[in-house]
Amino acid sequence: MKSPAPYVLLLATLLLTVSAQAQNRPILQPVPRVPLQQVPLQLPSALQLRLQTLPSFGAPPPFKALDSATSNRFLNGNTIWLTAPGLEASRQARLQNFSANLARLQPLASQPRIQAVLNAAKLQGLQEPLLQVQTKSGPLTIKLLSADVGASIAARELGQDAEANARVAVTRMAQDMDIDPAVVGQVAQAVPAQRLNTALQLQPSLARMLATRPILQLLPPAGSGNGLDAVPNSCAPASGNLFARADFPMKKNLPAVKNQGGRGTCWAFATISVAETLIRTQYGRRVDLSEQDYVAYSKLKYGSPTDGDGGDPFTWLGLNAQNGYRFAYEKVWEYNQSLSRSATETPPNSGKYNYQNSCGGYPHQDQCEDSVSQAETGCIVTAGKTVCGAQIPTERTSYGIDSSSLKNMWDWNQKDGGLGWSVLALGFGTPVMLLHDARYLQGDTNGFVGDLPYNRATHPVKQADGSTKWEPNTEKDVQWWNHIAMLVGYVSNQRLQEVMPGAPAGPGGGYFIMKNSWGTCWSDGGYIYLSWDWMKKYAGGLYLGTRITN
Structure with a gap:
């Protein structure tokens, strides 16, 4: 034979x-x-x-036929197997979910926040808008989350039961903090000058945590790469500005500010930043985790190599927790900013992207391909029948995610309440992921953002002749879901004057300190200070309760 x-x-x-x-x-x-x-x-x-x-794949992405040696590596490595029907099903599911979410939101269209989602969906489809921001090292083009992400979040968070769900969330949080739920309203109802004092009265240990303390000198975190996710890194918070002068419980546990570059991966950077902070808090260890790996795993498991960059960060966080995801170190797979990459949606409104020049300037060419995951892909082909896979690093940390306690504290009908509880959480050193409209991150030279009017941002409107006109925003044009970053602290106006005399008072009572993923040359060393009233207008979610397993 x-x-x-x-x-x-x-x-x-x-x-x-x-x-x-x-x-x-x-x-x-x-x-x-x-x-x-x-x-x-x-x-x-x-x-x-x-x-x-078994059907064949076709192109794109550029799957390649593997030789025997590479095939064995794929067979014995950490490979996520892909099938053509599975990839097409993922793409179709994205389109179907988009339509279903819009249909679910349509009966609520009279609400400005719902109008904003529907308007963006009509104008953008599945396209990911670009935002140019100024930094000390020059302009940076940021890719924002697409309208289907907003529709997914809105359909989940702004349905008929949203108000009741938010009340349940704040009550459960009170129980987690061993605080009587009956006092929840005290934080919301207190006048601005009393908010922080009210919070301090609820838990005596909180006052001790907020006391001034020296910031520890920390060694380089375990698993550090070559800083490809942080360049340019020539800037730092100014010595006379708020971050350098203020002390807050999370400060000594914060990881370095990173830079998502030309990719719409804010959701991964926010998740990784929270994880690195919690690992330091829970286990006393500084780590540098791989955003590149988190993006690739999420996209390959729940999307397609031809997907856009964005995704619903909280749905995927939960799915990754259920699937037992374990983080990789940055040194194992360093982030690629892809500053020369182009993404063409082909055909339009298909949610299917053709990527080019993803790997330009990236020193690890063997770990990079022209797909949204950038993972190495390959196929074994015989007689026109194909099986394909994508490889991610085999070397993992022992750290995983527990999302069972994840809560959104943002109550659209009682915004002060959600903000008050966020002050408490930050006072306990608990990171909060802030969903918001990045177009309004317009701070002064010191990074302070006051109560900006809606018309400080604009939106495109198609004219009868096919041209595009940019018109000032109103409330119904705010996109509360196009960016996500991490809140790390809160400083009341009273405390602000103690540490930085003459600084502008924050409208509403003080400032939330946000750690962004646009590099250290943006704003104040990568941090920005959002006033209480700004948060009430441009925040769309306050997520906390993520835990780390080991």
Whole structure:
């Protein structure tokens, strides 16, 4: 009997591996180290049928046929297996979910915040808007989250039961903090000058946590790469500005400010920043985790290599927790800013992107391809039948995610309440992920952002002749969901004058300190200070309760 071709054996082993994983059975051991042509081929009837019916992939993304050595690496590595029907199903599901979410929101269209989502969906579709911001190292073009992300979040958070859900969330948080839920309203109802004092009275230990303390000198974090996610890194918070002068519980545990570059990956940077902070808080260890790995894993598991950059950060956080995701270190897979990359949606409004020049200037070319995940992909091909996979690093940390306590504290009908509880959380050293409209991150030279009017940002309007006119925003044009970053502290106006005399008072009572992912040359070393009243107008979510497992 003629021995089978080596690629047939590799394909059979790969399919058996995928089948075993799908059925939660032990995965087959690697092919023995003997000449492949001496190993007899034995295919079960079900596997023979699968070989006959598996469709091919086509392009893009640029999957490549693998040689024997690379095939073995894919078989024995940390590979996420992909099928053409699965990828197409993911893309179609995105389109279907977008339509379903818009239909769910339509009955609520009279509300300005719902109008904003519907207007953006009509104007943008699945396109990801660009925002140019000024930094000390020159202009930086930021990619914002697309309208389908906003529709997903709005449909979940702004439905008919949103008000009741928010009340449940704040009550549960009170219980988690061992505070009587009956005092929740005290934070919301207190006048601005009394908010922080009211919070301090609720928990005596909180006052001790907010006391002035020296900031520790910290060693480089474990797993640090070469700083590709932080360049340019020539700027730092000014010595006379708020971040340098104020002390707050989370300050000594904060990771470095990073730079998402030309990719719309704010959701990954916010999640990783929270995780790095919590690992320092919970386990006393500074780490530098890989945003590149988190993006690739999320996109490959729940999306497609041709997806856009964005995604619903909180849905994916929960899915990653359920799937037992473990972070990788930055040094294992360094972030690629892709400053020369272009993304063309082909065809328009399809949610399917063709990427070019993703890897320009990236020193690790063997870890980079032209797809949204940028993971190395490859296929084993035989007789027109294809199985493809994408590789992510095998080396993982022991740290994972627990999202079971994740809560959104933003109550649209009682905004002061959500902000008050965020002050408490920050006072306990708990990070808060802020969903907001990044177009209004317009601070003064020291990074302070007051109560900006809606017309400080504009939106495009198509004219009858096909041209585009930019018109000033109103409340219904605010996009509360196009960017996400981490809140790290709160400083009342009273405390502000103590540490920075003459600084402008924050409208509403003080400033929230936000750590962004646009590099250290943006605003004050990468931090910006958002007034209480600014938050009431341009915040769209206050998420806290993420935990780290080890």
